Amino acid sequence: xxxxxxxxxxxxxxxxxxxxxxxxxxxxxxxxxxxxxxxxxxxxxxxxxxxxxxxxxxxxxxxxxxxxxxxxxxxxxxxxxxxxxxxxxxxxxxxxxxxxxxxxxxxxxxxxxxxxxxxxxxxxxxxxxxxxxxxxxxxxxxxxxxxxxxxxxxxxxxxxxxxxxxxxxxxxxxxxxxxxxxxxxxxxxxxxxxxxxxxxxxxxxxxxxxxxxxxxxxxxxxxxxxxxxxxxxxxxxxxxxxxxxxxxxxxxxxxxxxxxxxxxxxxxxxxxxxxxxxxxxxxxxxxxxxxxx
Amino acid sequence: xxxxxxxxxxxxxxxxxxxxxxxxxxxxxxxxxxxxxxxxxxxxxxxxxxxxxxxxxxxxxxxxxxxxxxxxxxxxxxxxxxxxxxxxxxxxxxxxxxxxxxxxxxxxxxxxxxxxxxxxxxxxxxxxxxxxxxxxxxxxxxxxxxxxxxxxxxxxxxxxxxxxxxxxxxxxxxxxxxxxxxxxxxxxxxxxxxxxxxxxxxxxxxxxxxxxxxxxxxxxxxxxxxxxxxxxxxxxxxxxxxxxxxxxxxxxxxxxxxxxxxxxxxxxxxxxxxxxxxxxxxxxxxxxxxxxxxxxxxxxxxxxxxxxxxxxxxxxxxxxxxxxxxxxxxxxxxxxxxxxxxxxxxxxxxxxxxxxxxxxxxxxxxxxxxxxxxxxxxxxxxxxxxxxxxxxxxxxxxxxxxxxxxxxxxxxxxxxxxxxxxxxxxxxxxxxxxxxxxxxxxxxxxxxxxxxxxxxxxxxxxxxxxxxxxxxxxxxxxxxxxxxxxxxxxxxxxxxxxxxxxxxxxxxxxxxxxxxxxxxxxxxxxxxxxxxxxxxxxxxxxxxxxxxxxxxxxxxxxxxxxxxxxxxxxxxxxxxxxxxxxxxxxxxxxxxxxxxxxxxxxxxxxxxxxxxxxxxxxxxxxxxxxxxxxxxxxxxxxxxxxxxxxxxxxxxxxxxxxxxxxxxxx
Numbered sequence: 001x002x003x004x005x006x007x008x009x010x011x012x013x014x015x016x017x018x019x020x021x022x023x024x025x026x027x028x029x030x031x032x033x034x035x036x037x038x039x040x041x042x043x044x045x046x047x048x049x050x051x052x053x054x055x056x057x058x059x060x061x062x063x064x065x066x067x068x069x070x071x072x073x074x075x076x077x078x079x080x081x082x083x084x085x086x087x088x089x090x091x092x093x094x095x096x097x098x099x100x101x102x103x104x105x106x107x108x109x110x111x112x113x114x115x116x117x118x119x120x121x122x123x124x125x126x127x128x129x130x131x132x133x134x135x136x137x138x139x140x141x142x143x144x145x146x147x148x149x150x151x152x153x154x155x156x157x158x159x160x161x162x163x164x165x166x167x168x169x170x171x172x173x174x175x176x177x178x179x180x181x182x183x184x185x186x187x188x189x190x191x192x193x194x195x196x197x198x199x200x201x202x203x204x205x206x207x208x209x210x211x212x213x214x215x216x217x218x219x220x221x222x223x224x225x226x227x228x229x230x231x232x233x234x235x236x237x238x239x240x241x242x243x244x245x246x247x248x249x250x251x252x253x254x255x256x257x258x259x260x261x262x263x264x265x266x267x268x269x270x271x272x273x274x275x276x277x278x279x280x281x282x283x284x285x286x287x288x289x290x291x292x293x
Numbered sequence: 294x295x296x297x298x299x300x301x302x303x304x305x306x307x308x309x310x311x312x313x314x315x316x317x318x319x320x321x322x323x324x325x326x327x328x329x330x331x332x333x334x335x336x337x338x339x340x341x342x343x344x345x346x347x348x349x350x351x352x353x354x355x356x357x358x359x360x361x362x363x364x365x366x367x368x369x370x371x372x373x374x375x376x377x378x379x380x381x382x383x384x385x386x387x388x389x390x391x392x393x394x395x396x397x398x399x400x401x402x403x404x405x406x407x408x409x410x411x412x413x414x415x416x417x418x419x420x421x422x423x424x425x426x427x428x429x430x431x432x433x434x435x436x437x438x439x440x441x442x443x444x445x446x447x448x449x450x451x452x453x454x455x456x457x458x459x460x461x462x463x464x465x466x467x468x469x470x471x472x473x474x475x476x477x478x479x480x481x482x483x484x485x486x487x488x489x490x491x492x493x494x495x496x497x498x499x500x501x502x503x504x505x506x507x508x509x510x511x512x513x514x515x516x517x518x519x520x521x522x523x524x525x526x527x528x529x530x531x532x533x534x535x536x537x538x539x540x541x542x543x544x545x546x547x548x549x550x551x552x553x554x555x556x557x558x559x560x561x562x563x564x565x566x567x568x569x570x571x572x573x574x575x576x577x578x579x580x581x582x583x584x585x586x587x588x589x590x591x592x593x594x595x596x597x598x599x600x601x602x603x604x605x606x607x608x609x610x611x612x613x614x615x616x617x618x619x620x621x622x623x624x625x626x627x628x629x630x631x632x633x634x635x636x637x638x639x640x641x642x643x644x645x646x647x648x649x650x651x652x653x654x655x656x657x658x659x660x661x662x663x664x665x666x667x668x669x670x671x672x673x674x675x676x677x678x679x680x681x682x683x684x685x686x687x688x689x690x691x692x693x694x695x696x697x698x699x700x701x702x703x704x705x706x707x708x709x710x711x712x713x714x715x716x717x718x719x720x721x722x723x724x725x726x727x728x729x730x731x732x733x734x735x736x737x738x739x740x741x742x743x744x745x746x747x748x749x750x751x752x753x754x755x756x757x758x759x760x761x762x763x764x765x766x767x768x769x770x771x772x773x774x775x776x777x778x779x780x781x782x783x784x785x786x787x788x789x790x791x792x793x794x795x796x797x798x799x800x801x802x803x804x805x806x807x808x809x810x811x812x813x814x815x816x817x818x819x820x821x822x823x824x825x826x827x828x829x830x831x832x833x834x835x836x837x838x839x840x841x842x843x844x845x846x847x848x849x850x851x852x853x854x855x856x857x858x859x860x861x862x863x864x865x866x867x868x869x870x871x872x873x874x875x876x877x878x879x880x881x882x883x884x885x886x887x888x889x890x891x892x893x894x895x896x897x898x899x900x901x902x903x904x905x906x907x908x909x910x911x912x913x914x915x916x917x918x919x920x921x922x923x924x925x926x927x928x929x930x931x932x933x934x935x936x937x938x939x940x941x942x943x944x945x946x947x948x949x950x951x952x953x954x955x956x957x958x959x
Contacts, residue, residue, distance in 0.1 A: 005595065167689070175690065176755065177635035194641070196757035227759070 016078045016086035017045035020054055020093040026246075027090075029282025030238055033267035034089050034131060036280045040146070040271070043138045045087055048078050054096040055242040060114050068110070069117045071100035076120035085127040087114040087134045089267075091162040091237035094203055095170070101126065102169045125205035129269060130163060130172065132180045139270065143187045150189020150293070151273040156225035156233045157181040157266075159198050175199075181266055185234055188273035194226050197221040204241040217228040218243045222251055226259045232261045233288065241265060245287045262290035295420045296328035298354040299412060300345055301390070302336030308332075308390050311400040312408045317360060317390070320409045322790055324416050328352050337367050342374040349378035356384045356419035360412045362391040376476035381424035383869070383943055388415040388659035410956060417955035425869040430922050432518035433618040434458065434860045439510055439799070443842060444494050444834025444849045445623035451853030452621075453501035457860050458614055461496065462524055465507045465554075468493050468571035470625050471835075472754040474555060476655035478646065478842060479705045480736035486658060493573040507578050511612060513803045514898075518618045518865040519922060526611040530579035531565070534855045534941070535603035538575045542595035542604065542670045543567070546592060553660075557650040559668060565595045565604075569658060576703050579604075584689050592669025619829050620803065622813055623849065624796060626835035629684045633691045636755045637683065637786055643669040644763060645756060645784045647683075648702055655709045665713050667783045674717065674782030677710055678765045679703045680753050681723040684789035692789050692810065696839040699787035702728045704737045706785060707746040718780055720747045722767050730841070734852045749777060790839030805830055823852040830888020831855050870898075870943040871924035872931060885916035885938035891930035892917065899923035 010208035038045050051074050053059075060067035063143060075097060078086045088094040104111040105124040129137065133169065159178045165174045176199060182192035200221055203214030222244060225233050235241045244251075245263040252258050271281035272292055283290050299321035303309035314332040322330035329352045333341050336359060348354060357380065359371045372382035374815040378802040388411045415517055434457055438449045441681070450460045457629050461468070473493075475485035505526060548561035553562040555569045562568075565577045566583040585592035586606060596604040628649050631639035632890035639645045644667045646654075657663040667674050684691035707719040726748070728734040740746045751768035758764070763782040768777045792811035800807040805825045806814040813832050817825040823831050831852040834845040850856030859865075876883050882905050892900040903918035917939070918929075931946070932940050940946060 174635055194758075196759065196766075197757060224759075 001227035014081065014083045015044065016047050016081070016083035017047045018051060018054075018074060018078070018086050018088045018093060018097070018287075019047065020088070021056075022049075022088045022090050025033070026242060030089055030241070030265045030267065031127070032280070032282040033265055033276075034087070034134075035275050037139060037267045037271050037274070038087075038224050040276060041139045042140065043134075043207075046081075046083070048083070048086065049081060050077060054093040056092055056096065057219045065114070065117065067096075068100050068104065068114050071096050072104060072122060073112045073118045073120065075101055075124070075126050075268050076115075076118055076122040078126055079121065079122055083126065085129060085192060087129050087131070089134075089236070091130065091160060092239060093164075094128065095162040095165075098128050099169055101128065110285070126195045132163070132184060135184050135266070135270065136180065140184060140187060141272070143274070144267075146275075147188050147273040148275045149273060151185070151269045153191070153292070154193055154229050154230040155185055155190045155269070156193050156195050156228065156230035157185055157198060158202075158221065158225075158233050158235050158240060158244070160202055160235070160237045161199065161204070162237060162239075164199070176197070181234060181236065184266065187267065188270045190234075190269065193225075193230055195224055195228050197224045204239055204243070207239075207243055207247065211247065211250055212254075214243050214247055215220045215254040218247055219251040220255045222248075222253055222259055222261065223257070226257075226261055229267070230261055232269065232292075233261055234262055234266050234269055237264050248288050260288055262286055262288045262292075264290060264292075267288040295323075295326040295356055296352060296354050297326050297356045297358060297416055297419060298345070298348045298352060299324075299327055299416065300336055300341075300348075300357065300359045301330070301412070302341065302359065302362075303332065303334045304395075305335065305363060307410075308361070308395040311398055311404050311570055312390060313402075313405040316405055317408045317412060321358075321360075321412050321416070324413060327416060327422055327722045328354060334858045335360050337370050342370070345371065345374050346378035349375060349380050349574055354380065355373075356380075356386075356422060358386050358388055358412060358415045358419055360388040360390045360408065360415075363387075363389050363393075381426040384419065384422050385828035386415045386419045386422070390410045401832045402750045414952040414955045415545045417951040421951050422943070422947070425942055428867040428869050428871070428921050430518055430865045430867055432860065432862060432865050433520075433616045435615070435617045435738070436619045436621060436856045436860075437458065437462065437510075437522050437615065437617045438621045438623060438627055439906075440470070440623035440834070441465075441496070441506070442623060442625045442834065443472040443489065443492075443837070444625065444845045445470070445621070446489075446496055446954070447495055447846045447849035448621045448623055448833055448853045448856075449502055450492065450499065450849050452856050455860075456733070457501065457855045459499075459502045460512055460522075460524075460617065460721030461502055461504050463504070463570060464509050465708060466507050466529070466566070467568045467574070467576045468504070468506060469569075469571075469573065469707045470494060471649070472842060474557070474649060474656070475652050476657070476659070477705065477709060478722065479701045480730070482705070482708075482734040483747070484657070486656075490571050490573075494650055495572075496572045501851045504574070506574060510799065510802065513620065516897075516923070516925065518859070520617045520620060520829065521614055522617050522620075523612055523614045526613065527578075528610050529577075530581070530604065530606055530608055531577055532603045532605050532608070533574065533576050534598075535601045536576045537601055538567075538577075539600065540577075541598050541600065543577055544593050547594060548583055548585055551580065551589070552915070554652045556660050559645075559646075559650055559653050568836065575633070579606075609637070619859055621849075621852050621856060622799070622805070622825070622832040623834045623852075624793050624799060624804070624836040626790045626839055627793045628629075629791045630788060631683070631788060633687075636679045636787070637680065637753070637784070638763070639786060642758055642763060642784075643667075644674070644782065645786065647786050647788045648699065648706065651706050651785045652702075655706070663713075663858060667806065668826055672713055672782070675714070675782045676718045676779065677707075677720070677783045677785065678753075678763075678779055678781040679721045679785045679787065680761065680765075680789045681717065681721060682752075683786035685787075686724060686832060692791070694789075694810070694838075695727065696787075696790040697727070698713055698790060698839055700725075700839050701730070701733060701736070701841065702788045703785075704728070704740040704746070705789050706742050710742045711740075711744040711746060718747065719745075720749055720765075720781075722749050722751055722753050722765075724750070724752070730843070751777070760956075769772040769958045790835065794835065796836065803827065803830055805832075814869050823848055823855055825882075829859070867921075868926070869921075870926040871921055872919045872928070872939050872941050873924065874919060874939050882914055883916045883938055885934075886936050887917070888935065889917060890933045890935065894933040895928065896929065897923050899925070
């Protein structure tokens, strides 16, 4: 609880946790590692009770009010449950929640309409943290001292698209050459590589419908990381992770190579650095096996 | 008894579209003291002015109110018309029915009512107006030119050749500015130094020009015709009266690894240095921050080798003050740093350079003596990519404006590269090719058609290094946004032109306005391009916005013409809208009690002490007196005066109260 008390909110606020669908399903290892790292740094994350889908890509392509209302309900619930900050590890959820809060804050009329739909008040003052921001705020200050088994590997930090876009709204990191993950990985003992594909598209939702496209796009990413000698690709997005990891057979087929660099969530790598076991950070759940523990 | 004439202008439809001008005139006609009121489509036109003049003469008007646009626009016009008809020009007032009424309100009866009120206020004011006469002030016929680049050089030479005195202040050790760094110039490919250096020498040798290099403006006080400039002469550590410019000190200086500003970091210089061999003056200064003696207390090699004993380490900065009549700002521009575009790898990859650095590589006086060799290993690049608009025209990441010169210099760079590396391949990524100018379009076509430069319309997403090559990833939008990748040996970024560092501070020192990008603002974007909003201060060249050499030179001559025009008068006519301390018959003399609160309040040091003496020469009373040459009519003293002894002529308390009461008494 120590860090909570050091929070700018005088320790009164509860730090919320919004897992979203991925972290409860295909990316449960992400969830496990986020919670394990938080615990290792005495950070208490409280899951938002009765949360719903953020709307993801589908909702805002179909119905704007629905898309706004889905995310707004989550934000309103968090506020109602006394949270002033909420950690959102999934890059897509983080993007949706932040964009929705921004859109509602700049349009009072729209906000009122959405408040009427969700039948809950919302102030729109919630601090929404992605996983890098959470680490930077609560973990990084003591990371170097606690990294007892440094993650001493060459890593390619892969940001994807949703963490930094749209830049005007998220105001997170540099748009075309983000640095936050590289800095954090350096603190946990890794050697981040200068590489060319840190914000290139992984193919995202085409994973299912056009696996060939994903194989090509994700393939280029994996190939550049491999060419530069990366021992691991580090990510902070469940979608990126699954494309680079789960689609590796298709990628290797496309590349006509056998690249077996594992794709770790940043919290898995940091967890290992601070002495958590492979089991605690869910390392076994990766498709491309990681031999780091 | 007042006989006021009211003239309501329609301003085409600018006013009449929302205000019922005829009704305003009719209402004005009913006001107390109004002798004549009418409306007309264009009051500022010749027939409109004639209408006013005729009415003054025929009706014997004692005051005029013109309800039209802002007085900033046409007050001089109407005052001149009144004066031509024999009425003191300060008996004419303008009521702003356009900016203050018609432009900001919908068409309605209330809008018309407001216009009537605005007119009523000025009618009441003008009843209290008193005839005033313009103030004559002497002019110091000496101009200060700030900046010794091509803009400053041109302006200084033009003014000096017209027989007037010029003081030129340049912050660097040599004049020449950015133009001296350029290789060849578009669209003729003549050598920049060859056309510039004779002019630099002319400045140094001109009997009417006093040149202060390594100097900066410290303060500027006063007003048009009568400025007082304080100039800081930065310590050169070299006594120029003894130095012969032999260069022995530079040869022997042990600190040789300092990145040369002149070569944009691609070459090195010593701590005691001249920026380049053709510098004017060709005498060195010591860069104290990089000098071993100043930093560590020992060395003094330069002093030992100097044959004339010119090196003097303890010379301090000196301050001189000069009386001047006009200022020309010619402080130039800079190129944007590339922090906005980390994905282009500037700073990370040594072979990603900016346009100014390419100029140095292509220049015969540059670090490679004009051979195009890349910075990392000195090899001649076989494939080179130029990225236009690296920072310009990009509101999301860079700057929204067009830097104007990059299309042309990029074409020139590619052309120079092809001329020097015959078998090489060059590519230019561009958004649009903006080649507006005499022979400019032809120049770009020549690069594409005769020299075989490959122009690709599209943006570059990223530059990264792979296997010793710089991979340039971009899109070709003329081929359906096809993605292109070029394996280049060198990349040149056409970074945006930005205001020079310190521009904002300089503008504040001189009370000159500047825009959001710290470029100095001209007084009017079309009709007063070389004036600033401060009388007597002019500007030219790229300190106002990025511009090329021909445009800069034209503007500099324009600014010079304005200075010469100003200096063609022996004295200056100023508006008499200044503060005065009231005077009355003995034994009161004035309601001023001599507290001199006004003196502490005055921002212009315009308040003096005046002793009122009797016949025997004994002082009876000491009161405040306003120096009409210094007073700017700001009114601060009026607000401070506790005995209501000071008033602004033309804006007296009486006149202001009359305006307010006119509103309240309706």
